[in-house]
Amino acid sequence: MKKLLLALLIPAMIFAGTERKKVENTFDVKESHEIIIKAVNGCDLRVVGWEELKVKFDLDVTVTSSDKNYEKEYIENFKIREDIGNIRAVFEMEKFERSAIWGIKDLLTLNFGTSIETEIKGVIYVPMKNYFELELKYGEVELSEISGEIVLESRSSKIELVNCPNIRGIENDYGELKIKKSGGNSKFEIRSGIVDISSFSGKLDLTSEYGKIGISEISEDLKIESRSADIKINGVGGNLEIVAPYSNLNISDVKGTVQVEDRSSEIKITDVGAIKLDAPYSNVFVRNVSGINSLTNEFKLQSGSLDIANAKGNLVVNDTYSNFTLNQIVGDVKLDSRSGFIKADNVKGNWSSELAYMNVDIKNLDGEQVSIVNRGNPISVEMLKVPVQIYIESDYGSVDLSIPNGFEGNVLLESTHGNINCELPIGMRSEGSKVTGFKEVLGSKNQIKVRAKSDDININVK
Numbered sequence: 001m002k003k004l005l006l007a008l009l010i011p012a013m014i015f016a017g018t019e020r021k022k023v024e025n026t027f028d029v030k031e032s033h034e035i036i037i038k039a040v041n042g043c044d045l046r047v048v049g050w051e052e053l054k055v056k057f058d059l060d061v062t063v064t065s066s067d068k069n070y071e072k073e074y075i076e077n078f079k080i081r082e083d084i085g086n087i088r089a090v091f092e093m094e095k096f097e098r099s100a101i102w103g104i105k106d107l108l109t110l111n112f113g114t115s116i117e118t119e120i121k122g123v124i125y126v127p128m129k130n131y132f133e134l135e136l137k138y139g140e141v142e143l144s145e146i147s148g149e150i151v152l153e154s155r156s157s158k159i160e161l162v163n164c165p166n167i168r169g170i171e172n173d174y175g176e177l178k179i180k181k182s183g184g185n186s187k188f189e190i191r192s193g194i195v196d197i198s199s200f201s202g203k204l205d206l207t208s209e210y211g212k213i214g215i216s217e218i219s220e221d222l223k224i225e226s227r228s229a230d231i232k233i234n235g236v237g238g239n240l241e242i243v244a245p246y247s248n249l250n251i252s253d254v255k256g257t258v259q260v261e262d263r264s265s266e267i268k269i270t271d272v273g274a275i276k277l278d279a280p281y282s283n284v285f286v287r288n289v290s291g292i293n294s295l296t297n298e299f300k301l302q303s304g305s306l307d308i309a310n311a312k313g314n315l316v317v318n319d320t321y322s323n324f325t326l327n328q329i330v331g332d333v334k335l336d337s338r339s340g341f342i343k344a345d346n347v348k349g350n351w352s353s354e355l356a357y358m359n360v361d362i363k364n365l366d367g368e369q370v371s372i373v374n375r376g377n378p379i380s381v382e383m384l385k386v387p388v389q390i391y392i393e394s395d396y397g398s399v400d401l402s403i404p405n406g407f408e409g410n411v412l413l414e415s416t417h418g419n420i421n422c423e424l425p426i427g428m429r430s431e432g433s434k435v436t437g438f439k440e441v442l443g444s445k446n447q448i449k450v451r452a453k454s455d456d457i458n459i460n461v462k
Contacts, residue, residue, distance in 0.1 A: 009439050019071040023122075025061040025080045029089045035126050038092040039136040044121035049128030049146035055091060059122035066115045071097075091119070146284045150184075153172055165201060181217070203238070221256070240272075257295060279304065289313060291330065292366065301337075314349070332367070352380075378455075397453040401448075409446025413437035416458050420461040426450075 021092075029035065035055060039045060054208025063074045077096035082089070087220055094306035095118070126132055126146065133151040134141065138160040143150065150164055154172040160179070161167060167184035170177060183201030184278040192210035200218040220239035224231065228246040238255035241250065245263040254272040264281035273292030277284065280302035287298060299306055301319040308315070309327040317324070326333070326344040333347055338356035350369040351362065357376040365381060368388040370455040379392060380400040386407050392399050398418075411426050416433045420428065426439040450457050 008053060018062060019062040019075045020031045020062045021075045021078065023057055023061055023078065023080065023143060026054050027082050027084065027089070027091065029053055029055055029084065029127060029130070031127070031130065032087070032132040033084070033089040033127075034133065036090045036133045037124065037126075037135070038086055038090070039134065039139065040093045040095055040120055041137045041139065042118070042120070043093075043120070043136055043139040043141070045136070045139065045141045047121045047132075047134065047141060047143045047146070048123060048125050049144065049148075050125045051128065052125070054125070055089065055127070055129050056125040057091075057122070058124070059120060062119040064115075070116065078120075078212070085182045096384040162427050196403070256292065268297075275299070284308075292327040297331075387448065388446050392450045394451070394455065395453040397450050398453060398458070399450050400458045401450065401461070402460040403448075404462060407446065407448070407461075409448065410445040411437065411439040411447075412449045413457050413459070414451045415455070416452070417454045418452050420457045420459075422457070424459055 025329065031053060032423045039194060048059045050180045057080055060073065061078050076094040077094070079094050080337055081092045081094050092119055093220060113424045124397060128146055129148045130456065131149045133154045134144055136157055137155045138157060143164055144162040146164045150167045152159060152170045152172065154175060156177045157172055159172055159175065159177050160372045161171065162180050164182040165231050166182065167179070167182055167186045169186065170188045172193065174193055175190060176194045177188065177190055177196070178223060179197045181199045183205050183342045185310045187205045188207070190208040190211070193208065194211055195213045195215070196207065197215045198217055203220045204218055206213070207224045207225045208229060211229050213226065214390050215222065215223065215231050215233050215444045217235040219237040222233065223241045224244065226244035226247050229244060230240065231244060231247050233240060234249040236254040236256070240251065240254045241259045245260045248265045249260065249262065250259055251268065251272065252270045252356050256322070256406045257271055257274040257276060258272045259276045260267065261278040262282050265279070267279060267282050267284045269275060269285070270287045273290050274295035275286065278300040279299065282301070282304045284299070284304065284306045286306070286308040289311035293334040294313065296314040296316055297311060298318045301317065303321040305323045306317065307325040310327070312330040313333070314331040315329055315333045317335040317337065321339045322335070322337060324335065324342045327346055329347045330349065332349040333340065336350045336354045337358055338340045339358065341359040342361065344362045346364045347362070348366040350367040351365060353373070355372065355374040358374055360372065360374060360375045360379040362381045364384055366384045368385055370381060370387065371391045375395040375398055376397055378400070382402040384404065387434060388402050388430050390401070392401065407424065411424055413420050413422060413426070413436065417433050418435070420435050420437045422437050426437045429436050
């Protein structure tokens with residue numbers, strides 16, 4: 001039986017022919033018409049805007065089949081059907097469809113197992129200022145020079161738009177989207193695919209759960225919703241908002257605020273106005289935050305890392321189990337965490353931390369107030385200014401504090417099961433395992449208060 005079927009199919013594959021047809025149709029429309037084109041699946045089209053109030057089809061239709069009759073029927077029946085009303089002008093490509101049911105005649109004429117390949121390609125000209133809508137699946141389309149509103153409904157297609165300033169919406173699940181020198185107040189939905197957008201004037205709301213996203217030079221706000229994608233953004237004239245739980249992010253040159261919700265990824269942010277980030281299990285690298293509108297930079301982490309440098313604006317971090325490297329921060333720092341390390345250098349502002357099991361090393365702190373509570377690891381703070389208020393509490397970790405000469409105020413140092421080494425002029429007393437260093441200045445609000453349990457306190461005056 002298998003040999004019989006193969007013998008019947010071989011002639012169908014061998015004797016395939018080709019029929020071609022040139023389709024040229026022109027239709028008059030009005031300025032007010034919404035132009036809607038419904039294309040055959042798999043078309044390869046160019047849609048070009050022109051000054052004429054006409055829709056012109058210039059298509060090449062090719063069909064290759066082992067069934068000569070099918071070729072002729074397909075070519076003869078392919079046409080453009082128009083439905084032009086008062087508001088909408090709809091143009092639909094109609095093709096010949098044959099029943100898939102085989103009969104005795106098909107068997108006797110070897111007409112089952114027919115091989116069919118069709119190709120429809122060409123150019124469609126539409127009025128450049130009219131609303132335009134296209135329906136196309138599994139094909140390729142390039143649109144250019146259309147200034148009216150554009151809506152595209154597609155799937156698994158390759159789409160390119162050039163010089164289209166008023167794009168309203170695009171759907172193209174599992175496809176590719178490329179846009180250049182265009183714009184609009186737009187919403188794009190691509191479930192999984194490739195997105196490449198450059199020189200876009202306007203606002204953009206993009207949903208693309210999986211794939212690759214590259215966007216550069218968008219003039220206003222940008223919003224992206226994704227799940228697991230490779231996202232690269234360079235040049236946003238407004239704010240940037242990204243919700244992308246498992247996506248790697250590379251963000252640069254954002255004039256406004258960058259707001260990110262991620263979960264577990266690698267995040268790089270450079271040259272932005274301000275940052276608000278919630279990324280529990282991510283490694284975050286930040287450079288060059290301008291501090292737009294004196295906004296606070298906020299980070300929420302859980303088990304990752306933050307490396308931030310050259311950033312203006314107050315910094316607030318809520319975290320557990322992460323590591324931190326801070327350099328050249330202009331603004332107050334409030335950093336709460338546990339079980340990691342903090343390395344900070346050249347912070348121009350006050351510092352506040354509630355910690356546990358953190359190694360703390362702060363150098364060149366250009367501020368007047370320090371508040372740190374820690375447990376289980378050492379604290380080292382080097383200050384450039386004469387302090388006004390210092391409160392440090394450490395259980396099972398040493399405290400090393402370096403301050404400039406000139407402090408006048410109250411001092412209270414308490415170490416249990418440890419020693420006190422202080423270069424300030426203070427009094428000392430011991431009570432059992434507790435050592436206290438003290439100085440009282442009546443009327444002074446300046447204060448240094450340090451407590452250490454089971455370790456030493458060292459105060460150095462430069």
